[in-house]
Amino acid sequence: MERRSRPLSLCHVNTKSIVINRTHMLIHALAIIVLIHFRVSYFFTETSSRSKPTILAWVMIFLAELMLSFFWLLNQAHRWRPVTRTAFPERLPEDGKLPPIDVFVCTADPDKEPTVDVMNTVISAMALDYPPEKIHVYLSDDGGSPLTLYGMREAYDFARRWLPFCKRFGIKTRCPKAYFRDDGDDEEDDDGVDGKSSDEYDSEKRKVKEKYELFKARVNRYRASGHGDSCLSSRDHPSTVEVIRGSSADEVVQADKQNMPLLVYVAREKRPSHHHHFKAGALNVLLRVSGVMSNSPYVLVMDCDMYCNDPSSARQAMCFHLDPEISPSLSFVQFPQRFHNISEKDIYDGKLRSYYWTSLCGMDGLKGPVLSGTGFYIKRESLNGKSIHEGTDVMDLMKLFGNSKEFIKYLQQNDQPSKNIILGDSAAFWREAQFLASCGYESGTKWGQEVGFLYQSVAEDYFTGFTLHCKGWTSVYYSPLRPQFMGTSTTNLNDLLIQGTRWSSGLAEVGFSGFCPLIYGSLRMPILQSMCYAELAFFPLFCLPICIFATIPQICLLNGIAIYPKVSSTYSMVFSLVFVSSLCKHLYEVVASGHSVRAFINEQRMWMIRSVTSHVYGTMDATLKQLGMRKASFSPTNKAADDQQSKRYEMGVFDFQTSTMFLAPMVTAVILNAACFVGGITRALLLGCWDQLLMQMVLVLFVLVMSYPVTEGMVLRTDKGRIPPSVSLVSATLCLALLSLGSAFLGTE
Numbered sequence: 001m002e003r004r005s006r007p008l009s010l011c012h013v014n015t016k017s018i019v020i021n022r023t024h025m026l027i028h029a030l031a032i033i034v035l036i037h038f039r040v041s042y043f044f045t046e047t048s049s050r051s052k053p054t055i056l057a058w059v060m061i062f063l064a065e066l067m068l069s070f071f072w073l074l075n076q077a078h079r080w081r082p083v084t085r086t087a088f089p090e091r092l093p094e095d096g097k098l099p100p101i102d103v104f105v106c107t108a109d110p111d112k113e114p115t116v117d118v119m120n121t122v123i124s125a126m127a128l129d130y131p132p133e134k135i136h137v138y139l140s141d142d143g144g145s146p147l148t149l150y151g152m153r154e155a156y157d158f159a160r161r162w163l164p165f166c167k168r169f170g171i172k173t174r175c176p177k178a179y180f181r182d183d184g185d186d187e188e189d190d191d192g193v194d195g196k197s198s199d200e201y202d203s204e205k206r207k208v209k210e211k212y213e214l215f216k217a218r219v220n221r222y223r224a225s226g227h228g229d230s231c232l233s234s235r236d237h238p239s240t241v242e243v244i245r246g247s248s249a250d251e252v253v254q255a256d257k258q259n260m261p262l263l264v265y266v267a268r269e270k271r272p273s274h275h276h277h278f279k280a281g282a283l284n285v286l287l288r289v290s291g292v293m294s295n296s297p298y299v300l301v302m303d304c305d306m307y308c309n310d311p312s313s314a315r316q317a318m319c320f321h322l323d324p325e326i327s328p329s330l331s332f333v334q335f336p337q338r339f340h341n342i343s344e345k346d347i348y349d350g351k352l353r354s355y356y357w358t359s360l361c362g363m364d365g366l367k368g369p370v371l372s373g374t375g376f377y378i379k380r381e382s383l384n385g386k387s388i389h390e391g392t393d394v395m396d397l398m399k400l401f402g403n404s405k406e407f408i409k410y411l412q413q414n415d416q417p418s419k420n421i422i423l424g425d426s427a428a429f430w431r432e433a434q435f436l437a438s439c440g441y442e443s444g445t446k447w448g449q450e451v452g453f454l455y456q457s458v459a460e461d462y463f464t465g466f467t468l469h470c471k472g473w474t475s476v477y478y479s480p481l482r483p484q485f486m487g488t489s490t491t492n493l494n495d496l497l498i499q500g501t502r503w504s505s506g507l508a509e510v511g512f513s514g515f516c517p518l519i520y521g522s523l524r525m526p527i528l529q530s531m532c533y534a535e536l537a538f539f540p541l542f543c544l545p546i547c548i549f550a551t552i553p554q555i556c557l558l559n560g561i562a563i564y565p566k567v568s569s570t571y572s573m574v575f576s577l578v579f580v581s582s583l584c585k586h587l588y589e590v591v592a593s594g595h596s597v598r599a600f601i602n603e604q605r606m607w608m609i610r611s612v613t614s615h616v617y618g619t620m621d622a623t624l625k626q627l628g629m630r631k632a633s634f635s636p637t638n639k640a641a642d643d644q645q646s647k648r649y650e651m652g653v654f655d656f657q658t659s660t661m662f663l664a665p666m667v668t669a670v671i672l673n674a675a676c677f678v679g680g681i682t683r684a685l686l687l688g689c690w691d692q693l694l695m696q697m698v699l700v701l702f703v704l705v706m707s708y709p710v711t712e713g714m715v716l717r718t719d720k721g722r723i724p725p726s727v728s729l730v731s732a733t734l735c736l737a738l739l740s741l742g743s744a745f746l747g748t749e
């Protein structure tokens with residue numbers, strides 16, 4: 001009795017953060033009000049310094065300040081009530097009573113996403129610490145590549161060795177690549193060998209390692225033989241659905257089939273004439289195919305670059321999904337994305353610390369975190385768009401879900417999932433599966449609009465989560481000490497900015513659409529929650545104020561136009577307060593989350609770099625899409641590392657091997673700041689106007705110090721990763737043009 005009453009999970013409100021956050025909010029808000037008062041009153045008082053150009057500069061700076069203040073306000077929503085959680089998997093009911101889970105892994109391109117790595121993800125999912133007959137792993141292969149299918153068969157064979165090994169010795173790192181990579185002593189301590197003699201463990205480990213090497217070699221040989229070449233067919237191929245049963249019958253395997261999770265390969269049909277909607281489209285096909293095979297009530301979604309790092313995530317997620325207190329409205333449990341390939345120095349802020357350490361904990365204290373694409377356990381029912389029960393009219397359901405009677409039959413049996421497993425020996429079944437994976441299946445249905453993962457934005461995760469919250473579903477963020485999922489982060493500037501552009505475009509797309517969180521969201525969810533969504537949707541718009549702050553005060557400085565109060569006036573204190581208080585708050589958050597001052601600097605720097613590059617292009621892309629002048633695109637990030645680039649990354653040296661499109665705005669801004677700084681100092685030395693111009697000089701100096709790696713890449717470095725002189729030249733010309741244009745508008749003389 002006593003056992004039953006103990007909760008499966010606890011939610012702790014982070015009181016200390018709340019006190020600090022709200023106090024800071026109050027002080028900062030007051031300072032902003034004074035600042036606004038200062039700006040507004042300027043426009044209503046006659047002073048000798050008022051000339052048309054000065055007013056123009058002031059208006060621009062004021063607008064930028066208002067935008068920053070608005071973003072700051074949105075940013076406070078997730079700081080209102082941060083929480084953390086604890087789960088108690090040991091209190092779950094016995095295995096027989098646990099619900100089944102379907103695992104979805106997506107891959108798209110065997111060149112950018114090395115097959116062996118994708119299979120590692122698949123194997124780590126098969127090895128989840130959960131009754132194997134209740135785990136069904138589906139891999140969606142958007143590349144339709146024979147190499148991936150071959151890899152799956154090999155992976156299955158290896159898993160027949162690997163799974164019993166993990167179970168027998170209580171291995172925690174069940175992604176073979178990670179396990180053998182961290183072959184050091186720490187790992188063994190961590191993993192323990194569960195009472196088995198270490199000789200036995202060592203010898204088994206050696207054997208398994210041999211098998212793993214063999215598995216890798218076979219896959220790589222297949223690739224080298226050219227069998228896997230699928231460049232041409234990746235956009236044009238029929239559907240394939242296959243239950244993987246392994247190829248080698250002669251192996252002495254330690255596990256019988258009963259102990260292996262179901263493994264299914266799905267390549268949906270792709271034709272140039274049909275839009276395939278990228279990952280969301282792939283996930284929806286998996287929802288349908290799995291719907292007629294296992295139809296588990298819960299689905300774990302994983303990107304192919306993110307493996308299960310701790311096998312207990314399924315049980316931990318169930319602590320929330322089976323908790324009667326929160327379960328009825330709970331749609332998904334989101335685990336953080338952590339990355340295994342981030343260097344000590346993390347120069348590109350690849351950890352996304354502010355998102356995974358601050359924002360999501362904050363949203364968890366409201367209605368729940370944003371859906372973050374990978375590492376989440378979602379209730380299948382919540383993706384149906386409406387509640388379905390046995391009596392629901394079949395014709396109505398067909399309008400929503402398409403014409404598969406089989407699929408609709410299982411849809412209506414949502415409550416008895418485990419009985420549905422068909423290991424498909426009938427031809428009719430396979431025809432149905434192919435039909436569900438065909439590219440024409442969705443036409444005339446509500447897939448992607450109301451049902452499944454939504455197509456509106458290339459940030460399908462964000463948008464799907466948003467509409468779930470709009471419908472009243474909630475979510476939970478759980479970030480235990482040992483990361484449950486480990487992914488591959490982008491580790492060079494080029495990939496990072498391309499990815500950033502896609503994210504910005506996907507987010508801004510929602511912000512600009514009829515689904516704008518501030519309007520559509522605030523009518524359907526608590527205002528604080530909608531502010532959190534708006535913060536993300538408008539995040540790319542930081543490019544507007546930052547581009548102004550990177551140029552206007554500088555051009556004004558060069559032309560002797562003061563846009564900040566005199567240092568001797570009290571207002572200057574208020575401006576300094578706003579500046580320093582936001583920096584201090586950020587620094588505090590970085591340090592309080594266990595990170596270094598260097599991380600703080602990296603975050604500031606990357607925020608500036610992104611604001612003048614990927615945010616700008618993302619915003620433009622979203623605007624053009626909104627105007628119907630551009631189509632959506634999703635180029636998967638490159639997961640195969642380049643040696644030279646990796647070396648530079650490890651050393652903490654920026655790699656500027658990226659397109660001029662990304663480099664030019666950065667370099668132009670730095671040259672402009674440097675030139676105006678020199679010009680401003682000279683002016684002050686000659687004319688002695690320090691009092692008026694000092695604050696501007698400090699701002700410019702701050703920009704220059706933060707962007708030191710750009711200056712270094714331009715002037716001091718000679719390696720391949722430097723900024724090419726041609727780009728510097730183009731940027732210098734751009735800078736000259738900007739200066740003359742700016743001075744023509746703003747110059748007083």
Ligand SMILES: O=c1ccn([C@@H]2O[C@H](COP(=O)(O)OP(=O)(O)O[C@H]3O[C@H](CO)[C@@H](O)[C@H](O)[C@H]3O)[C@@H](O)[C@H]2O)c(=O)[nH]1
Pocket residue numbers: 106107108109113140142277278279282302303304305372373374458459460461499502503506634635636637638
């Ligand atoms: O047409 C496509 C394109 C991509 N993918 C898969 O989508 C996943 C994510 O792609 P990736 O290149 O790794 O992009 P990231 O920018 O790293 O992904 C982040 O951003 C995406 C939204 O832009 C989210 O879907 C992801 O979960 C999130 O990790 C990968 O498994 C891909 O194989 C497909 O299945 N089909």
Ligand SMILES: [Mn+2]
Pocket residue numbers: 303305487488637
């Ligand atoms: Mn990824």
